[in-house]
Each structure stands twice: as structure tokens, then as C-alpha cells.
Amino acid sequence: MDPRKLRLGFLLATGALALAFVFPVAPDSLPLMARPYSREITAGAGVLFLLAAWLADHRAIVVGLTGTLLAAAASLALLNDASVAGSAQAGFWMIVIAAWLSVVLGLVNLAGLQKLRRRAQQAVNLLVPLLFGATAFYLWEVAVRGFGVPTVLLPPPSAAAARFFASLPTLAGDFTQTFIRGVLIGYAIGCSAGLAVAILAHRYHFLARGLLPLGNFFSALPLVGVAPIMVMWFGFDWPSKAAVVVLVTFFPMLVNAIAGLEASGHIERDLMRSYAASPRQSLIKLYLPAALPFIFNALKINATLALIGAIVAEFFGTPTQGIGFRISTEAGRMALDMVWAEIALAALAGMAFYGCVTLAERATTFWHPSYRT
Amino acid sequence: MSTEPASKRLVVEANAISLRFETADGPVDALSDVSLQVAEGEFVSFIGPSGCGKTTMLRVIADLQQPTSGSLSVNGMTAENARLARSYGYVFQAPALFPWRTIEKNLKLPLEIMGFSDSEQRIRAERYLSMVNLKGFERKFPWQLSGGMQQRVSIARALSFDPAMLLMDEPFGALDEIVRDHLNEQLLQLWKSTEKTVLFVTHSIPEAVFLSTKIVVMSPRPGRIIDVIDCNFPADRSLEIRETPEFLKIAQRVRNGLRAGHSYDE
Amino acid sequence: MTSSSLTLPARRAPSLFRHAIVERYVPVATMVLALIAIWYVAAVAMNWTLVRDAFEREETPYTISDVLAGTMDAERPLLPAPHQVINAFVDGVFGYPPLAPRSLIYHSLVTLSATVLGFLLGALFGISLALLIVHSRVLERSLLPWIICSQMVPVLALAPIFIVVLGAIGLQGLLPKSIISAYLCFFPIAIGMVKGFTSPDPLQIELMRTWSATPRQVLWKLRWPSAVPYLFASLKVAITISLVGAIVAELPTGGEAGIGARLLSGSYYGQTIQLWAALVAAAVLASALIAIVGLVERGVNSRMGAH
Numbered sequence: 001m002d003p004r005k006l007r008l009g010f011l012l013a014t015g016a017l018a019l020a021f022v023f024p025v026a027p028d029s030l031p032l033m034a035r036p037y038s039r040e041i042t043a044g045a046g047v048l049f050l051l052a053a054w055l056a057d058h059r060a061i062v063v064g065l066t067g068t069l070l071a072a073a074a075s076l077a078l079l080n081d082a083s084v085a086g087s088a089q090a091g092f093w094m095i096v097i098a099a100w101l102s103v104v105l106g107l108v109n110l111a112g113l114q115k116l117r118r119r120a121q122q123a124v125n126l127l128v129p130l131l132f133g134a135t136a137f138y139l140w141e142v143a144v145r146g147f148g149v150p151t152v153l154l155p156p157p158s159a160a161a162a163r164f165f166a167s168l169p170t171l172a173g174d175f176t177q178t179f180i181r182g183v184l185i186g187y188a189i190g191c192s193a194g195l196a197v198a199i200l201a202h203r204y205h206f207l208a209r210g211l212l213p214l215g216n217f218f219s220a221l222p223l224v225g226v227a228p229i230m231v232m233w234f235g236f237d238w239p240s241k242a243a244v245v246v247l248v249t250f251f252p253m254l255v256n257a258i259a260g261l262e263a264s265g266h267i268e269r270d271l272m273r274s275y276a277a278s279p280r281q282s283l284i285k286l287y288l289p290a291a292l293p294f295i296f297n298a299l300k301i302n303a304t305l306a307l308i309g310a311i312v313a314e315f316f317g318t319p320t321q322g323i324g325f326r327i328s329t330e331a332g333r334m335a336l337d338m339v340w341a342e343i344a345l346a347a348l349a350g351m352a353f354y355g356c357v358t359l360a361e362r363a364t365t366f367w368h369p370s371y372r373t
Numbered sequence: 374m375s376t377e378p379a380s381k382r383l384v385v386e387a388n389a390i391s392l393r394f395e396t397a398d399g400p401v402d403a404l405s406d407v408s409l410q411v412a413e414g415e416f417v418s419f420i421g422p423s424g425c426g427k428t429t430m431l432r433v434i435a436d437l438q439q440p441t442s443g444s445l446s447v448n449g450m451t452a453e454n455a456r457l458a459r460s461y462g463y464v465f466q467a468p469a470l471f472p473w474r475t476i477e478k479n480l481k482l483p484l485e486i487m488g489f490s491d492s493e494q495r496i497r498a499e500r501y502l503s504m505v506n507l508k509g510f511e512r513k514f515p516w517q518l519s520g521g522m523q524q525r526v527s528i529a530r531a532l533s534f535d536p537a538m539l540l541m542d543e544p545f546g547a548l549d550e551i552v553r554d555h556l557n558e559q560l561l562q563l564w565k566s567t568e569k570t571v572l573f574v575t576h577s578i579p580e581a582v583f584l585s586t587k588i589v590v591m592s593p594r595p596g597r598i599i600d601v602i603d604c605n606f607p608a609d610r611s612l613e614i615r616e617t618p619e620f621l622k623i624a625q626r627v628r629n630g631l632r633a634g635h636s637y638d639e
Numbered sequence: 640m641t642s643s644s645l646t647l648p649a650r651r652a653p654s655l656f657r658h659a660i661v662e663r664y665v666p667v668a669t670m671v672l673a674l675i676a677i678w679y680v681a682a683v684a685m686n687w688t689l690v691r692d693a694f695e696r697e698e699t700p701y702t703i704s705d706v707l708a709g710t711m712d713a714e715r716p717l718l719p720a721p722h723q724v725i726n727a728f729v730d731g732v733f734g735y736p737p738l739a740p741r742s743l744i745y746h747s748l749v750t751l752s753a754t755v756l757g758f759l760l761g762a763l764f765g766i767s768l769a770l771l772i773v774h775s776r777v778l779e780r781s782l783l784p785w786i787i788c789s790q791m792v793p794v795l796a797l798a799p800i801f802i803v804v805l806g807a808i809g810l811q812g813l814l815p816k817s818i819i820s821a822y823l824c825f826f827p828i829a830i831g832m833v834k835g836f837t838s839p840d841p842l843q844i845e846l847m848r849t850w851s852a853t854p855r856q857v858l859w860k861l862r863w864p865s866a867v868p869y870l871f872a873s874l875k876v877a878i879t880i881s882l883v884g885a886i887v888a889e890l891p892t893g894g895e896a897g898i899g900a901r902l903l904s905g906s907y908y909g910q911t912i913q914l915w916a917a918l919v920a921a922a923v924l925a926s927a928l929i930a931i932v933g934l935v936e937r938g939v940n941s942r943m944g945a946h
Contacts, residue, residue, distance in 0.1 A: 111780040132781035210670030228906030331799040354791035367472040
């Protein structure tokens with residue numbers, strides 16, 4: 001980044017912090033100067049920003065981000081004061097602006113770094129989105145608590161996190177019901193069935209020509225709508241949710257596996273023919289390995305679809321627990337911090353599931369060109 | 374001009390092979406009345422422009438395509454039985470190695486299919502990999518090798534189950550000329566040491582003349598044989614003979630055949 | 640979210656069936672007929688005990704064929720027969736004035752309006768975001784990983800929150816449902832378009848550089864045309880997600896209008912056939928929407944020189 005812009009940016013941040021000492025922080029006129037720890041931390045951030053402005057090169061990143069941390073800490077500490085929370089004044093917002101400005105400078109600088117060694121580049125690639133996400137959470141927290149948004153409407157991340165850790169038993173129960181029973185079982189059945197039918201369709205080409213358009217058609221339908229029918233057939237408990245997941249995961253796997261089994265080049269097929277290989281030998285040694293990238297594509301898509309399917313199926317009715325159940329009932333009771341905690345659970349489960357499938361993919365399809373570029 | 378003893382076994386006997394297929398623009402004669410005899414141990418090249426039927430002829434012999442008329446005997450059997458009896462190894466234009474298998478496992482692929490024992494597989498993989506001078510590359514994956522090396526693996530793989538014949542469809546077409554020369558020499562050595570019958574399709578006149586004992590010149594529309602040239606250079610030849618007058622005379626004869634078949638016309 | 644349409648490579652069929660139309664439609668038609676046949680058999684099997692028990696309770700004499708006929712005509716079947724569903728669907732579409740509360744057209748329009756509005760909003764935001772990401776390195780590094788992560792999160796689970804929160808601040812009806820639909824289809828479109836805008840061959844971009852093209856010229860003359868296939872692929876995915884979003888958004892408030900509401904009420908009151916008819920309506924909607932996107936795609940492609 002242009003050193004002059006960097007310098008200017010950090011000077012502006014320092015200026016904002018200075019203004020925080022001038023403007024009132026809370027309606028009760030206790031200024032920043034009179035608040036013991038907050039003033040030291042804010043002053044420290046200011047010093048660091050000045051240092052970063054003076055350095056104005058890539059070292060300013062580290063200095064600036066440390067300053068950001070201090071400023072953010074100061075603002076969060078201030079929020080613990082009842083007079084500030086809910087009615088924060090200009091002084092407070094100056095600190096927030098300074099923190100935000102400095103993190104943006106840090107991000108732009110980091111993103112602009114080039115010609116780094118591989119490890120350093122990987123670290124930066126991880127750090128930038130994490131910083132961005134952390135900033136988003138910070139702003140959310142500060143805005144909700146500073147403006148005094150009713151917690152019932154939009155709780156701050158800290159409240160949701162607190163509720164998360166306080167409700168671990170409930171969350172564990174919901175997780176088991178929805179994920180372990182509904183998702184995993186349905187996913188296993190749906191994906192295996194899709195693969196099995198695809199192999200059959202590969203053998204009998206007439207089946208493939210007929211099933212592929214049907215598979216594409218059904219993939220596009222809002223299949224979660226069959227949840228009430230599944231409840232009618234399998235009862236309220238997890239089997240009906242697993243049934244929805246089976247249906248939802250079957251078609252993407254079918255369509256992708258059929259395409260994958262067709263993906264072998266005709267030279268490789270001629271090779272197997274020249275060896276007089278039996279259909280079973282060709283399937284195991286050529287068609288299935290070549291289809292793995294497609295199969296994993298479907299497995300990844302299905303990981304997300306399965307979780308969504310199970311949760312939404314629960315919106316249609318479920319006995320006493322489950323992620324979807326908890327979300328809809330707690331939303332109805334306006335206990336939104338619990339809802340956010342459940343969503344965090346679902347997000348973590350979703351990412352972990354997807355991550356596992358991706359790891360398995362990397363282990364088995366390491367040979368595919370897309371990994372070698 | 375043939376100096377082989379008449380009692381040499383005929384490995385390929387083709388009589389009036391024709392292959393016609395329908396296209397949107399009318400029927401196309403990929404092969405028209407092609408007759409050919411190949412004796413054991415010969416190195417036969419098929420040369421001609423695109424569309425002259427040389428690859429088609431090779432595929433017909435390999436039972437990868439069926440002719441619409443004519444008779445064909447491969448190794449004393451029908452083409453299909455010859456394929457089922459694993460009488461030949463086929464080398465394609467591309468190496469066609471499976472990227473998910475190591476080089477060693479790629480070599481073992483036909484052996485697994487044909488039911489060789491594990492120890493036999495290991496012995497053969499090692500032997501044929503050394504034969505193409507790629508010892509030490511067993512655990513590598515195909516993409517870690519250059520194009521020329523991959524093609525050598527493909528040739529080793531075709532030899533690994535010891536077939537009577539080697540069918541090669543422009544195996545060196547995708548490689549640059551320097552690698553190509555090197556591989557031509559290696560192929561010649563392989564042929565001499567294994568004494569297999571080789572059917573070789575190529576675009577390149579010098580390559581055909583250098584490698585073969587017999588050159589079959591073909592031309593398109595319809596696909597047919599224009600000339601069959603016998604070629605008897607000394608067994609221990611090197612690339613230098615490409616500048617000798619005998620070589621050039623045969624090359625010229627090939628070129629005349631191609632011209633006669635309108636290969637150089639638009 | 641769903642896979643894009645995948646097709647088989649063409650194969651030469653024996654000359655008797657060479658007709659392209661026959662080759663394409665006979666297998667599908669056979670499959671569909673087979674599925675319908677299996678459906679009928681399943682309906683008989685699943686409704687059997689229900690119908691037979693009803694006869695027993697009424698203590699009327701019955702024969703096997705009575706029970707058989709009964710399985711095809713039950714009022715609250717476990718699995719309605721195909722003709723029952725078709726009848727209910729046709730009835731729902733043509734049997735009532737289009738805006739009556741029992742007309743499927745009315746409910747479809749309610750859901751459709753939220754779907755289309757949400758889709759347009761989501762497309763607008765998704766494409767804008769993609770443009771920003773492609774032109775700003777910072778945004779690319781910061782945002783793109785989050786967008787990719789969001790694909791793994793069950794975003795649909797957020798629907799109830801949105802409805803409740805927006806309802807609490809006074810927004811009800813069409814707008815919150817559209818916002819949910821927009822939110823759902825915004826991410827796949829953004830990712831698809833980022834792929835599309837970055838799809839041009841580096842050689843082509845270098846060519847533009849040799850002509851000193853401005854970023855804006857590169858955008859309009861190279862990136863947009865290259866992105867068109869990705870645009871339509873992601874639009875097709877987005878419109879189906881938007882439809883699912885609109886349907887799910889109708890659930891939390893125990894909604895009164897829309898296909899989701901119809902599904903919910905059919906489920907609560909045990910009106911199986913009504914439920915199935917609503918599902919068929921959803922399927923028809925989804926197919927129609929994708930067909931429309933497909934038509935537009937074909938039009939654009941033919942103008943861009945595809946054969």
C-alpha cells in the first residue's frame with residue numbers, strides 16, 4: 001500500500017482516539033480521562049498508531065494490529081459500564097472508528113503483500129479472512145450493545161456465546177438427534193443408494209438415458225416439502241427426518257455418479273477392451289476410480305443438503321429435540337440468543353462435516369489435475 | 374523382394390476388408406478392399422494422411438472395431454478370439470496411464486486382469502520397467518514423468534504380459550522430435566530383443582522407413598493400400614542411416630505412393 | 640447447492656432407433672411409466688390395511704376387489720394413487736377462482752412472488768458482490784473464504800429468525816420472505832459469478848493489456864461474455880433455492896397463504912391428498928422457473944453464436 005496513504009490512515013486513527021478524549025463517552029459525562037484503565041489502554045493504542053504512521057511500511061501491520069486490539073479492548077471494556085451500554089456517545093464511537101480504520105489498513109496491507117514464502121503466504125491467507133470475520137463480529141457486538149438494540153431482537157455475539165456454553169447439554173441432545181441420527185444415517189443410505197443405482201445405470205445404458213433427466217428434474221425440486229409425508233409414514237421422530245435426507249441426497253449422487261462413470265476417456269476403455277477385461281474388472285479398475293472426483297463432488301454437495309434437509313424437516317414437526325425444533329420453538333418464544341447458539345452449532349457441524357468429506361476427497365483423489373496446479 | 378523363408382507363420386491374414394459407415398453426408402468408406410499379410414517377427418508400418426484408414430485397420434485387427442465385410446485371421450483365430458486370448462498389446466497415441474496408480478501398479482494392471490500371481494506380477498513389472506530404462510520410477514505417479522517417459526511406460530505395459538504382437542497407433546506423435554528419435558532407437562532395440570511382430574501406425578516417413586521391415590502406404594477416400602514396400606536395413610542400424618542413399622530411395626518411393634494416392638491434394 | 644444439469648455424451652444407436660427424438664424420449668418415458676406403475680402398486684400395498692380396517696369397522700361384507708377399489712379412492716390414504724393426486728391438482732388449479740383461498744393458483748402466486756422478488760434481489764446483490772471481489776484484492780482475500788464457508792452452513796435454518804425478527808419490527812408478508820429467498824440465493828450467485836469473471840484465459844487478459852484496455856473495457860468485453868455460462872448455471876441453482884426459501888419462510892408464522900402454508904395445513908389436518916397436490920404445484924413451479932431461465936439462456940447463447 002502507498003506509504004503516504006498508510007501514514008494518513010494511521011494519523012486519522014490517532015486523531016479519532018484523541019477526539020475520544022474530547023467528546024463525551026456516555027450521557028453521564030464521565031469522560032474518558034476519568035476512567036482509569038480505559039484511558040491507559042486507549043492512550044496506548046494511540047501511541048501505537050502514531051508509531052505505525054511513522055513506520056509506514058510492512059512493519060506497521062504488526063504495530064497497527066496491536067493498536068487495533070487495544071482500541072477494541074478499550075471499547076469493549078467501556079461497554080461493561082452500564083452508563084455507556086445502550087446510549088454510547090460520540091467519544092465511544094471515535095474509539096470504534098479508530099479500531100475499524102486501523103484493521104482495514106492492516107487488511108489492505110496484508111492482502112497486498114506479495115512474493116512471500118509459501119508458509120508465510122499460507123499464514124496470510126488464513127489471517128486475512130479471520131481478521132475480517134473477527135472485525136465483523138466486533139462491530140456487531142459494539143453496535144448492538146452501544147446502540148442498545150433490544151437483545152430480544154438481535155443479541156450481541158457475546159450473549160449468544162454465553163448462551164451456547166451455558167446450554168451445552170441441550171445442544172448436545174439436539175446435535176445427536178438431528179445430526180447423528182437424522183443426517184448421518186440418511187446421508188449414508190441416500191449416497192450409497194444413489195451410487196448403487198448409478199452403477200446399475202452404467203451397466204444398462206437404457207436405464208441411464210431414462211434416469212439422468214429424471215434425476216436432474218428431481219434434484220431441482222423443493223424436496224424438503226416431502227417432510228410432512230415422511231412424518232405420516234415414519235412417525236414424528238428421527239426416521240422421518242432421515243427419510244427426507246435420503247431423498248434429498250439420492251438425486252445429486254445419482255446424477256453425479258452417472259456422469260462420473262461416463263467420464264473415462266475412450267482410449268482407457270479401449271485399453272480395457274484390449275485386455276479382454278470383464279465388466280466387473282473394468283468397473284472396479286477403471287470406471288469407479290475415474291468417477292471418484294464426481295462422486296466426491298456429490299458427497300460435498302450432499303453434506304450441506306443433508307444438514308439443511310434434516311433441520312428444515314424438523315420445522316414441519318418433531319417431538320422434543322433437534323436443531324430445527326429448537327430453532328423454531330425458541331424463535332417463537334423470541335429467545336433469539338438460543339436460536340443463534342443453535343445456528344452456531346449447525347454452522348460448526350456443517351463445516352466439520354464438509355471438512356471431513358474434503359479431507360477424504362484429498363486423500364483419495366490426490367491424482368486429479370485440479371490438485372496439481 | 375522378400376527374403377524371409379516362405380515357412381514363416383502368418384500372424385495377420387486380411388482379405389478384402391471393408392469398413393463403411395453412415396454419416397449425415399452419406400456413406401464413408403474408411404477401408405475399401407484391404408488385403409494384407411504379416412508374417413511372424415515383422416515390423417510393419419502403416420503410413421498415410423489422416424483419414425486413410427491406417428488407424429481403422431489397426432483397430433480392426435485388434436477387434437476394437439468390426440469390418441463390414443471381408444475376412445480376417447489374427448494369430449490363426451478370429452480377431453475377437455485373438456483379443457480374448459490376449460494375443461496383442463496395444464499402445465495408443467496417448468500413454469493412457471491411470472493417474473491414480475503408481476507406475477508399478479500401472480504396469481501390473483493387465484497382469485491383474487489376466488490373473489497372474491502376485492509374485493509373477495512383481496517380477497514382470499520389474500523386468501519390463503528396466504527394459505525401457507525406467508528402473509527406479511516404480512513409486513512415482515504418471516504426472517511426475519515427462520510425456521516421453523510416460524509413453525515408455527505404456528510400451529512396457531503392453532509388453533508385460535508377453536503377447537505375440539505389439540500394435541502401436543502413432544505412439545510418438547505427441548512428442549518432440551528429439552525425444553522421438555531417442556524412442557525410435559529404443560523401440561528398435563526392444564523389437565530386436567523381444568522378437569515380437571509389430572504393427573506400427575505413423576505419419577512420419579523417416580520413422581516408418583527407419584523402423585520397418587515392411588511399409589504399407591495407404592491413401593484416403595476410400596481407405597486403401599497403394600503400395601507395400603519391403604525394407605531390409607541391417608539389424609544394428611542407427612539413426613545415421615537416415616542420410617544414406619538407400620534410405621532416401623525408399624523414402625522417395627513412399628512419398629511417390631502418397632502422391633499417387635492424392636495424399637498431398639486438398 | 641444442487642448439482643447443475645449433467646448430460647451423457649452421445650452414442651451411436653442401432654439404425655432402427657437412430658431417430659434423435661426416439662433416442663431421447665423413449666428411455667425417459669419408459670422410466671416414468673415404470674415409476675407410475677410402481678406408484679400404483681405401492682398405493683395398493685400401503686393403503687390396504689387402512690381400507691380393510693374401515694370395512695371391518697363398518698361391518699359390511701366386502702370382497703378383495705372392493706378393498707382394491709378402496710385403496711385407489713381413499714379419503715385419507717397413506718399414499719394417494721396418482722390419479723387422486725392429479726385430480727386434486729387439477730381441481731386446485733381449475734376448480735376455484737384464481738384468487739380464492741382454496742385455489743392452488745392463489746397459493747402458487749403468493750409463493751412465486753416471494754421467489755421471484757427474492758431471486759432478483761439476490762441476483763443483483765450477488766453479481767454486485769462478485770464484481771467487487773473481482774476488482775478488489777482486499778475484498779477477495781477477506782470475503783471469498785467466508786462466502787465459501789457459508790456454503791457449508793445450513794443457511795435455510797436461519798429462516799425462522801428472519802421472519803420473527805422482521806415481524807417484530809413490523810415487516811410482514813412478501814418482504815421478509817423475499818429477503819430470506821434473496822439471502823439464500825445471493826451466495827451461490829456470488830460464487831458462480833466470481834468463477835465466471837475470473838474464467839477468461841490469462842492469455843486473453845494479456846491480449847487486452849496489449850491493447851491498453853481499461854478495467855471497465857475488460858469487464859464488458861471479456862469478463863461478462865466469459866461469465867455467461869456460469870451466470871445461467873448459478874441462476875438455475877439460485878431460482879430453485881429461492882423457491883425452497885420462500886416455501887420454508889411460510890412455515891414459522893403458521894402461514895395462511897403460499898405453498899409452504901398449504902403443505903403445513905395439509906400436514907396438520909391430515910389432508911394427505913391436498914398435501915400431495917401442493918407438492919405437485921411446487922414441482923410444476925420449480926420446473927417452469929428453470930425452463931424459463933433455460934429459455935433465456937438459449938436465447939442469449941444463440942445471440943452469442945452457439946450452435
